[in-house]
Amino acid sequence: MEENNKKTQIQEMDRGVYDIKNKDEFSYKTDKGLTKEVVETISKEKNEPEWMRDFRLKALDIYNEIEMPTWGPDLSALNMDDIVTYVKPKGKLAESWDEVPEEIKNTFDLLGIPEAEKESLAGVGAQYDSEVVYHSIKQELVEQGVIYTDMETALNEYEDIVKEYFMTCVPVHDHKFAALHGAVWSGGSFVYVPEGVHVDIPLQSYFRLNSPGAGQFEHTMIIVGKNASLHFIEGCSAPKYNLTNLHAGCVELFVKEGANLRYSTIENWSKNMMNLNTKKALVDKDGTIEWVSGSFGSKVSMLYPTSVLRGENAKSEFTGVSFAGAGQDLDTGAKVIHAAKNTSSTINSKSISKDGGNATYRGLVKVNANAHGSKSTVSCESLMLDELSKSDTIPVIDIATDKVEMSHEAKIGKISDEAIFYLMSRGISEEEAKAMIVRGFVEPISKELPLEYAVEMNNLITLELEGSIG
Amino acid sequence: MKFNELNKIPVRTGKKQQVNDISLDMSDFNIEKFNNFTLEARETKGLKVKELDSSLLKSLKYAVGKELLNEADTNFTNGILLEIEEDAVIGGNIILHFKMNEDNKTLIDNIVIKAEKNSKANVIIKYVSDDNLEGYHNGVLRIFAKEDANIKVSKINLLGKKVKNFDSNMSEIEKSANVDFISMDLGAQSTITNYEAILNSEKASADASAVYVGSGSEKIDMNYIMTIRGEKSEANMDVKGALRDSAVKNFKGTLDFKKGAKKSKGAEEEYCMLLSEKSRSRSVPLLLCEEDDVSGEHAAASGGIDENKLFYLMSRGISYDEARVLIINASFNPIVDKIGCSKVEDEVLDYIRKILA
Numbered sequence: 001m002e003e004n005n006k007k008t009q010i011q012e013m014d015r016g017v018y019d020i021k022n023k024d025e026f027s028y029k030t031d032k033g034l035t036k037e038v039v040e041t042i043s044k045e046k047n048e049p050e051w052m053r054d055f056r057l058k059a060l061d062i063y064n065e066i067e068m069p070t071w072g073p074d075l076s077a078l079n080m081d082d083i084v085t086y087v088k089p090k091g092k093l094a095e096s097w098d099e100v101p102e103e104i105k106n107t108f109d110l111l112g113i114p115e116a117e118k119e120s121l122a123g124v125g126a127q128y129d130s131e132v133v134y135h136s137i138k139q140e141l142v143e144q145g146v147i148y149t150d151m152e153t154a155l156n157e158y159e160d161i162v163k164e165y166f167m168t169c170v171p172v173h174d175h176k177f178a179a180l181h182g183a184v185w186s187g188g189s190f191v192y193v194p195e196g197v198h199v200d201i202p203l204q205s206y207f208r209l210n211s212p213g214a215g216q217f218e219h220t221m222i223i224v225g226k227n228a229s230l231h232f233i234e235g236c237s238a239p240k241y242n243l244t245n246l247h248a249g250c251v252e253l254f255v256k257e258g259a260n261l262r263y264s265t266i267e268n269w270s271k272n273m274m275n276l277n278t279k280k281a282l283v284d285k286d287g288t289i290e291w292v293s294g295s296f297g298s299k300v301s302m303l304y305p306t307s308v309l310r311g312e313n314a315k316s317e318f319t320g321v322s323f324a325g326a327g328q329d330l331d332t333g334a335k336v337i338h339a340a341k342n343t344s345s346t347i348n349s350k351s352i353s354k355d356g357g358n359a360t361y362r363g364l365v366k367v368n369a370n371a372h373g374s375k376s377t378v379s380c381e382s383l384m385l386d387e388l389s390k391s392d393t394i395p396v397i398d399i400a401t402d403k404v405e406m407s408h409e410a411k412i413g414k415i416s417d418e419a420i421f422y423l424m425s426r427g428i429s430e431e432e433a434k435a436m437i438v439r440g441f442v443e444p445i446s447k448e449l450p451l452e453y454a455v456e457m458n459n460l461i462t463l464e465l466e467g468s469i470g
Numbered sequence: 471m472k473f474n475e476l477n478k479i480p481v482r483t484g485k486k487q488q489v490n491d492i493s494l495d496m497s498d499f500n501i502e503k504f505n506n507f508t509l510e511a512r513e514t515k516g517l518k519v520k521e522l523d524s525s526l527l528k529s530l531k532y533a534v535g536k537e538l539l540n541e542a543d544t545n546f547t548n549g550i551l552l553e554i555e556e557d558a559v560i561g562g563n564i565i566l567h568f569k570m571n572e573d574n575k576t577l578i579d580n581i582v583i584k585a586e587k588n589s590k591a592n593v594i595i596k597y598v599s600d601d602n603l604e605g606y607h608n609g610v611l612r613i614f615a616k617e618d619a620n621i622k623v624s625k626i627n628l629l630g631k632k633v634k635n636f637d638s639n640m641s642e643i644e645k646s647a648n649v650d651f652i653s654m655d656l657g658a659q660s661t662i663t664n665y666e667a668i669l670n671s672e673k674a675s676a677d678a679s680a681v682y683v684g685s686g687s688e689k690i691d692m693n694y695i696m697t698i699r700g701e702k703s704e705a706n707m708d709v710k711g712a713l714r715d716s717a718v719k720n721f722k723g724t725l726d727f728k729k730g731a732k733k734s735k736g737a738e739e740e741y742c743m744l745l746s747e748k749s750r751s752r753s754v755p756l757l758l759c760e761e762d763d764v765s766g767e768h769a770a771a772s773g774g775i776d777e778n779k780l781f782y783l784m785s786r787g788i789s790y791d792e793a794r795v796l797i798i799n800a801s802f803n804p805i806v807d808k809i810g811c812s813k814v815e816d817e818v819l820d821y822i823r824k825i826l827a
Contacts, residue, residue: 071482071490364487369747384762387729393757396487399772402744407771408755412727414762 034080036060039183046152046186049159052166059172059182066176072362073300073329078274083246127187127207127218141199147192148203151219154190161192165221169252169308170280177248177276181217185250188218191232193259195225202231202264207249220251222261224287229260233453235268246274247298253281255289257311262290266453268460269297271327277303285311285340292448293320295332296460304362306335309343309371318347321445321457324357324389325464333363333395338371338404347378350442354385354464360392365406372403380410383441385434385465435465471498476535476636476662477693479722479754489720489754492691494660496634499576499606504547506574510565516558516589522549526582528612532695533638534664542610542638546580552593554621556586563592563811570599570607570633577607585619585647592810596626596817597635599657605633607658613641615649622650624809628821629657631686637663645671645700652808655682655711656821660689667696667705669734675704679805681818682709683798684717684749685825695724698731698764707738710805712798713749714826724756725768731761738768743775743798745826795826 039060043053068075127150137148147158155162172182189205207218224230234251247269255261261281269275275298281289291305307316318334336345351359361380382391393410415437423433438461439446446454478491511517524543533539548568554560570577583593599605607629615621621641629635635658641649655661667676676696684690696705707723725736742751755768775797783793799806799819809815 069484071484362483364484382757382759384759387760387762389762390758390760392481392759393755393768394481394483395755395770396483396489397751397753397755397770397772398487399742399744399751400749401747402749402774403747404744405773407769408753409769410755410757410767412757412759412766413764 034060034180034184042184042186048155051163052155055166056183059179062172063176063179063183066173066179068176069302072302072331073358075274075300077299078246127205137203144197145194146197146199147190149190151185151188151190151221154221158190158192161223162190162221165223165252165254167250167252169254169282170250170278174278178250178278181219181248181250181278185217185219187216188220188249191222191230193224193228193230196227197225198229199231202233204233204235206235216245216247216249218249220249222252222263223254224256224259224261226256227258228256231262231264234263234265245270245272247277249277251277251279253279253289255281255283255287257284258286259284260288262292264292264449264453266294266449266456267296267298267301267303271297271299273298275301275303279303279305281305281307281316283307283309283311283314283316286313287311288315288317291316291318291320291334292445293318293332294445294449294457295320295322295330296464298330299328301330301332303332304335304364306337307345308337308339309345310339312341312343314340314343316345318345318349319445319448320348321350321442322352322359323461323464324351324353324359326355326357329358329360331360331362333361335364336366336376338365338367338374338376340371342373343371344375345377348444349380350383350445351381351391352383352385352438352441353389353391356388358390360394361410362394364396364398365408366398367401367404367406369400372401375405376407378408381441382410382412383438384412384414431465435462438465471496473535473537476538477664477691477722478532479693479756480695480724480726480758481756489722489752492662492720494634494662501545501547501576501578504568504574504577506569506571507548508567510567511560512562513560515560516555517560517564517591518553518555520551520553522546522551522580522582526551526584526612526614527580528642530612530638530640530666532664532666532693533610533640534636534662538608538636539610539638542578542580542608546578547576548579550579550581552581552583554583554585554589554591554619556588558586558589558591560591563594565811565814566593566595568595568597570597570603570605570629572600572603575603575605577605577609579609581609581611583611583613583621583623585613585615585621587616588618589616590620592622594624594626594809594811594814596628596814597657598628599630599633601630602632603630605629607633608636609638611639613639613649613651615641615643615647617645617647619644619647621648622652622808622810624652624654624814626654626809626814626818627657627661628654628817631657631659631688633658635661637661639663639665640668641666641676642668642670643674643676646673648675648677650677650808651679652805653678653680654806654818655680655690655692656818656825658688662691664693665695669696669698669700669703669705671700673702674700677706677708679708679808680710681802681805682711682719683822683825684711684713684719686715686717688717690717690719692720693722695726696736697726697728698734698736699728701730701732701734703731703734705734705736708805709740710802711741712743712745712826713751714745716746716748716750718750720752720754722754722756723768724758725766727759727761727764727766729760732763734761734764736764736766740770741801742772743801744772745775745794791827795823798822798826
């Protein structure tokens with residue numbers, strides 16, 4: 001009995017700092033539900049140009065037309081009428097950490113954001129609920145013409161660029177939640193790296209959703225110019241409330257000729273979050289997109305970063321791990337569209353499920369008729385830690401040319417008893433042995449992450465495992 | 471007439487990917503009698519051929535489509551029950567031969583194979599037709615393999631290129647029994663086939679192997695599902711094919727490990743050779759798992775024909791076309807060999823040669 005109690009305790013406490021709730025304070029909040037008025041109010045509050053307001057209204061119409069997905073995880077817990085679309089935190093956008101309101105600052109302090117900035121980042125943005133509260137970028141990058149700011153500022157100051165690119169990569173017709181995003185988006189980061197500029201140290205943005213019942217719809221737009229390079233890191237979290245929260249962000253990445261972009265994410269949402277995020281990259285000739293993705297929290301996740309290789313010799317690499325625990329349904333994967341000659345892609349996905357969690361890999365590799373000489377390799381591995389859990393692999397491979405090399409592999413299984421026995425015979429406890437094996441399993445991903453993130457991911461795995469073995 | 475929602479996959483995915491199911495339009499026709507059927511068996515001891523008994527028509531979870539299954543169960547042109555008695559080992563092959571022609575252009579065959587305990591047999595079901603016949607074939611096959619039975623069934627489709635072909639198959643495999651299912655999908659204008667192996671008991675084993683060749687504007691849609699509930703069971707799928715012209719193929723293969731399938735293994739392999747720029751191959755290798763103590767893997771690959779091999783053969787004086795056929799047939803051989811009747815194997819290889827020429 002005692003053992004059981006201990007187990008529950010750990011599970012309820014497991015997220016430590018991520019579960020700290022702040023008082024729900026805001027300067028403006030829209031009414032519950034989604035109507036034309038709500039969308040117009042958001043646009044007005046933000047002083048947006050007319051084209052953006054019209055864009056939002058058009059997206060709202062499309063949102064109302066498109067049906068809910070007829071596949072994937074159960075989204076019935078989602079009631080749009082209960083989700084507050086726009087929550088504006090008190091205070092204005094700060095450029096120095098000291099100016100950030102105390103409570104918000106404390107949260108980010110606990111999450112280690114400012115230290116990370118001091119030590120290894122070229123710039124940081126932090127979003128609290130719907131708005132960006134903090135943004136900074138190293139001076140030398142500004143001098144080279146790198147722009148790193150929040151989307152609202154970008155819309156004011158770089159309207160032409162935003163207008164040219166906004167939701168051209170992820171069209172609002174893509175799916176219901178892309179349309180929703182188009183109607184109510186708020187906050188997010190804008191990065192522009194001019195031709196030939198190499199940003200050596202990563203830029204980072206951190207999203208945190210604090211208001212109960214709120215939706216976060218941040219829009220991230222990154223344009224990496226010709227022969228330029230960038231590493232961008234995105235972190236996400238939210239405390240746990242009993243209301244269902246919705247996250248329907250959108251990430252649009254434009255990788256120009258010969259450019260290189262690495263996009264790393266650790267998503268650690270609270271376990272009541274519906275994470276319906278859309279991420280997509282358009283890659284031009286000789287460009288490279290690298291995705292590194294870790295999905296931990298959330299109740300439901302549907303996340304399939306997509307690479308459209310539209311220029312010759314464009315490349316994409318996807319490395320992802322997801323960890324589904326009790327009550328979680330993580331439906332994640334990657335998509336690649338080969339739309340030009342000699343393009344190549346690699347997908348390497350690992351998933352872990354335990355305590356009745358449901359981990360699904362869902363992916364697509366599509367080779368268009370003109371994509372002669374393309375190559376694609378996909379590898380998915382799933383590890384199940386107990387018999388309560390579920391793990392599915394749902395890949396689609398669609399090939400429309402003969403000049404192609406494509407291979408797909410997937411494996412599913414549990415930790416071998418022999419491996420545990422071996423480690424235990426060397427004096428390691430069963431718990432530690434399992435944790436070691438799981439860490440070894442995700443090693444290809446953690447080694448792709450910057451050190452602090454790799455450490456964070458290892459800690460998350462340890463926390464997740466503590467509850468399950470006892 | 472239009473058939474909707476054929477060959478549904480066990481879990482749905484995005485509509486845009488066009489793999490959830492398939493619809494097929496076809497002109498109206500009347501179902502007429504089919505009289506061109508022969509059964510050939512060298513040994514008949516322990517084999518009973520009977521009229522179909524409707525009590526054996528267990529409802530199928532998948533099949534190609536509900537309507538088609540219903541048509542075959544209530545309105546079949548040929549209903550056949552093959553019973554293989556307990557401990558019977560039938561030497562030689564049991565060959566069921568359906569030949570479609572102008573007088574026999576609609577065939578709805580409903581076959582049940584009941585293999586009693588510890589029995590062994592090799593059944594070959596072959597479909598041929600006149601070259602230009604605009605025919606309709608809807609076949610349903612149910613295989614019940616009792617404890618320790620060892621049954622091999624080959625379905626050989628050598629139909630002409632104007633026949634619409636639907637084929638639903640199911641096997642229920644009991645303790646320590648094995649069903650080896652082989653499918654040659656070579657003919658027809660459109661071929662929609664389904665196979666479900668149900669492994670509910672301990673140590674059951676299922677093999678499914680298929681070869682397909684698509685040509686012209688042929689459509690091939692294959693939906694293979696192996697549902698494993700029994701402990702220490704084994705399920706294997708091996709599919710190879712080639713597509714020329716503007717042929718389109720969807721292969722959907724599912725290994726579904728249900729709770730309780732402890733220590734079971736599953737493997738799925740598919741290789742598709744694309745012989746033309748306009749051909750199109752879609753593969754959906756699904757792996758569903760709700761039991762941790764299993765090992766499952768799948769692999770799918772597609773590509774053009776190996777140019778090194780082609781070059782080698784051509785440097786030895788073999789023509790391009792002949793070299794291509796040799797390479798393709800070589801990759802199909804391990805599966806074709808499983809049929810176990812050299813006469814039929816030769817017919818298959820000749821047919822492949824004919825479509826690739």
